Amino acid sequence: MNQNREERPTDLIYGRNAVLEALKSDQCLDKLYIAAGDGKGSIGRIIGMARDRGIPVKDVTQQKLDAMCGTEGHQGVAATVAAVRYSTLEEVYQRAEEKGEPLFVILADEIEDPHNLGALIRTAECSGAHGIIIPKRRSAGLSPTVFKASAGAASYLPVVRVANLAAAMEELKGRGVWLYCADMDGQTWCKVDYSGAVGLVVGSEGNGVGRLIKEKCDFTVALPMLGSINSLNASVAGGILMYEIARQRLKL
Known part of the structure; x- marks a missing residue:
């Protein structure tokens, strides 16, 4: 006991x-x-x-x-x-508008490990994303563990929790957002054009991005796997892709 x-x-x-x-x-x-x-x-x-x-x-x-x-x-x-309050999609849209930037959001598909979600939030905030969207079910939430793993980034980056991730994707599409899915069977990550409004979908390392979510994406992008292991930690893979998006936005 x-x-x-x-x-x-x-x-x-x-x-x-x-x-x-x-x-x-x-x-x-x-x-x-x-x-x-x-x-x-x-x-x-x-x-x-x-x-x-x-x-x-x-x-x-x-x-x-x-x-x-x-x-x-x-x-x-x-x-x-929850360590901090959840935001709304409207707050994310407003954040992008206030900065005068095309929307850049991360969609975390069933990332249940709080350390992974926290690391993803941290990198998203550092790479200039305007918000991160998570589902209510089968996902870590804004617990103190997630907050700590984010190194406090969850205080600055809006985190939106939605009942239906697929419906949120449809709403983003209606606003002219292009959705990019991180998956093994996609185009090489650095040969893709990420200009304009971007929604990057990152799945768990166990199951990857769900079939329905993947089908709603406009593009699938992949990182090369050159070793014996065929998958990366979700926050690591997401971080590489986020900084490629940031690089193109900064025209570096």
Whole structure:
């Protein structure tokens, strides 16, 4: 039990009253965890409030909650607190307009490792991106771990969390944004023209970019794999491509 207490996340709150008050006070919550099968009474109210605010709700086992909280006194509910607030797509558009630049956004497709997402946010901010878009499901969120891995860049770069990444891509296309997918079977990364409004889609190193997301992209770009390993860390691959986009924008 002591080991579990030492390992429990510092961004976690648990207990029905604590979570309910956090929701009432408009505290920025990243994700809600509910003991599977427990959706009645105050738990049902908590779930409804979380969904109204667009907070992902995840069913977990009682044992998982015990381990997360380091106690059995969680009353079937826990929530992680976001380190900073999420932005909106409108704020990202406005950021590009204020700088007088064509839109440059990163779309992270199901990157669940918080260190990877944090590193991606850090590089995106340094390379001049106007924002990063992540899905609500199957993705790391703006947890303190992500914030730390971003070296504070999450304080400066808008991070938008959307219910449907494919729908967000359609919205970007409607604004004249060209979507580029990082994948093994694409054109050589440095022979592609990234001028104009750009959306760079980066997938997880485990599964890459999902099929539906890939089909919505206008171009597929690839990095050469010259060794025995056939994939790069998502934040490393994303970083190389982001700086190629930055290089072309700066006309270097």
